[in-house]
Amino acid sequence: MKNSDTTAHYKALDDAYYMPAFSRSMAIVRGKGSTVWDGEGKEYLDLVAGIAVCSTGHCNPTVVAAICEQAHELIHCSNLYYVPHQGEMAKKIVEITGMKKAFFANSGAEASDGALKLARVRTGKKKFVAFTHGFHGRTIGSLAVTHKPAAREPFEPLGLPATFVEYGNLDATKKAVDSDTAAVIVEPIQGEAGVIIPPEGFLEGVREICDKAGALMIVDEVQTGMGRTGKWLAIRHTKAEPDIVTLAKGIASGFPMGALVARDGLEFQKGEHGSTFAGGPLACAAGLATIRVLEGILPDVARKGERFKKGLAKYNPRVRGLMIGISVGEKCPAVQAECLKNGVIVNCAADGNLRLVPPLVISDAEIDRAVKVIDGALGKVVL
Ligand SMILES: Cc1ncc(COP(=O)(O)O)c(C=O)c1O
Known part of the structure; x- marks a missing residue:
């Protein structure tokens, strides 16, 4: 397996040999800090972090x-x-x-x-x-x-x-x-x-x-x-x-x-x-x-959460540090897809709740970029 393998390559093997217990359509093949790359080399800002796992950033040295x-x-x-x-x-x-x-x-x-x-x-x-x-x-x-x-x-x-x-x-x-x-x-x-x-x-x-x-x-x-x-x-x-x-x-x-x-x-x-x-x-x-x-990093996590909160205030986000939820409803998957199109990975948890659990190392500039994309997606799909 090489980092240059395409999503189609992963999908073909998955369809043939892996029990279909998940729904997925994308391969993440490389990561650094808050950034990941898919099988086609497209870059994303990752606000899921392996579902609240990669807190120190991907492949922290x-x-x-x-x-x-x-x-x-x-x-x-x-x-x-x-x-x-x-x-x-x-x-x-x-x-x-x-x-x-x-x-x-x-x-x-x-x-x-x-x-x-x-x-x-x-x-x-x-x-x-x-x-x-x-x-x-x-x-x-x-x-x-x-x-x-x-x-x-x-x-x-x-x-x-x-x-x-x-x-x-x-x-x-x-x-x-x-x-x-x-x-x-x-x-x-x-x-x-x-x-x-x-x-x-x-x-x-x-x-x-x-x-x-x-x-x-x-x-x-x-x-x-x-x-x-x-x-x-x-x-x-x-x-x-x-x-x-x-x-x-x-x-x-x-x-x-x-x-x-x-x-x-x-x-x-x-x-x-x-x-x-x-x-x-x-x-x-x-x-x-x-x-x-x-x-x-810990002393700065609450402040980073507040930066998200301020940027997304009109959607009444629930924020505790860098654990953020927004009630979106049935259009949540469409918001997720729109964000993905614009290079930001977010996740829909249960009941149409958009969940953001980015790496705790995320920078202010990355937060601002993420907020802009999420705001744009919510504005386009929901409002
Ligand atoms: C609160 C909580 N407990 C337990 C688990 C299970 O963890 P794991 O998937 O590592 O078995 C999860 C996973 O999402 C979780 O969110």
Whole structure:
């Protein structure tokens, strides 16, 4: 496979050999910073960033160097041995999240699974409460707490009994949580739903309900975490203190990695959980380099979000750092197509919500260019 391969080349192989689980029509073959190139060499400003993953920019040189250097030393050794960079990465993740201990996974869904297992094994309780339009992954465990009926129902029955309550509704949450609830799992801002920010006090209210019932609070920061909203965790915009936090996406700049972090006294015991590849040397090297880069960018993320907000103000964007949603409705795909035509990649999340989750390294000039194109597209297609 060469970077010069055309979209037609990718499509022909995909049609012939790959299970058709996705709808896609474009190949991205190269990336640098906030820019990507398609199979025909056309350049785009990327406001999707591999769905909130490539926060340090595509192929960030610090991350690339860390992966290459580690690849020359040791690619894999398994968890039978101490793993290069694993302890340092755990220390860093614990420090930036304000939690106590970390455990690694290979993806967001696996981080969710780990969190659900930890909640069950430490509380001895069976049930979970999750929220409408919430997304936690597609493994059998994480799917059980993912709301989207079209994604979940064909695979039922799933192993975990879960009740879904309206996101933002504390009365409904209180009714659903009882003495056999192991945990409530909640996104601090719903990402796949289209960047839905809950009402003020909601997450603190969930904390209180969990405390009263003896349930744990799992905060899924797979999409919102690692600086996306201008803080290392989106829950830090509130006063709620989670028991378990899950991370993935932006944690290692696109190298597959997930993590769960838990408060003091909450941890797996020997033999309770594990995975051959999770927290391997390459992932941890990529994660550490990613955090180093993010430490330099984080102070500027909120300001960059405000720049988007000002530029798109007439569309009432929902903005928290560089996680931005705009209600567009059924014309969202047409807006996406118009932006693409003009060299800007955006994404339609659920329910006609335009979602922007650009690399956190995006420059002011790039933001201004993006705003101009999005404004033009919304003006042409929607207004
Ligand atoms: C909030 C949230 N949790 C979990 C996941 C699952 O992550 P992954 O696709 O890495 O399994 C996602 C993915 O979009 C997500 O947005």
